[in-house]
């Protein structure tokens with residue numbers, strides 16, 4: 001952490017941290033008002049807080065309509081919704097609640113070769129206890145490694161774009177297969193409502209063109225066989241023509257992560273992780289070493305800020321956590337690094353060289369830039385007309 005602060009001081013000449021959340025000048029576009037509050041928490045309070053502050057009565061009303069609709073549209077089908085499970089708290093809680101409310105979910109999990117044993121065990125225990133079907137999609141490891149290696153060679157920040165893109169693709173694919181109209185996700189405003197700075201690995205997750213261009217530039221020339229790539233056009237077709245809805249179900253529940261964790265641990269044998277998104281070994285290494293050391297990004301600032309702003313954690317506790325390295329301990333960091341090098345068949349120097357090479361923006365490799373802009377316009381119009389959502 002100290003290194004991050006020093007790096008930042010070197011770049012901007014002035015280090016500053018928000019007085020209300022824990023975002024700081026490592027987000028290049030951060031701005032502070034006269035009270036010392038930043039644009040990230042101001043934005044959260046104006047846009048996300050109203051969603052969270054809606055009375056539970058209003059939310060229950062909306063939830064009832066949604067559940068009835070899911071059941072109605074699922075009649076005669078083997079499942080009425082898809083729930084993507086990662087082994088994390090948010091998606092596990094969604095699955096528990098969906099079953100409790102009488103839904104018939106198909107749990108969908110994607111295995112890119114990096115799942116931690118802990119996550120795998122959490123999923124298995126949960127599925128067994130709830131008695132739901134699990135579909136696991138496994139991406140061929142050689143193919144995924146080639147794609148990841150291409151992203152390393154390209155020096156772009158959003159290496160997790162690959163996982164996120166494939167995840168979306170697999171969920172929609174299963175929905176299409178069973179004629180299911182609802183994908184219920186663990187994404188939610190309470191833990192993810194603070195906007196991710198654009199330069200902190202928040203690239204357009206549907207950018208098939210960017211993925212393929214990087215892979216063609218740096219890959220070994222495998223034919224894509226198992227990577228289920230997804231484009232902005234696919235998303236437009238699934239959303240507006242097939243009318244498959246990706247629903248932020250957790251926003252309608254009285255969701256407090258600490259309470260969910262308590263129930264999951266005591267009733268479902270769930271074993272918690274030290275930080276958000278630590279269910280994959282690669283994500284751990286990415287957020288714990290690659291992002292802070294190569295890109296000067298500590299995503300914990302964003303995740304912890306959301307918890308502080310919802311009152312789920314005190315600011316002092318969040319600051320205390322940020323004093324630690326972004327790993328549960330040095331030992332785990334060493335074990336993960338060793339695991340990564342072995343799995344990637346890399347020498348330690350190769351990784352060192354990578355960390356010290358300067359980052360290159362995704363745009364340099366070509367993007368579907370026009371498309372997300374177009375998608376946002378259409379999406380905005382449809383939301384206003386309230387026709388599809």
Ligand SMILES: [Zn+2]
Pocket residue numbers: 018019020021022023037038039040041042
């Ligand atoms: Zn702030």
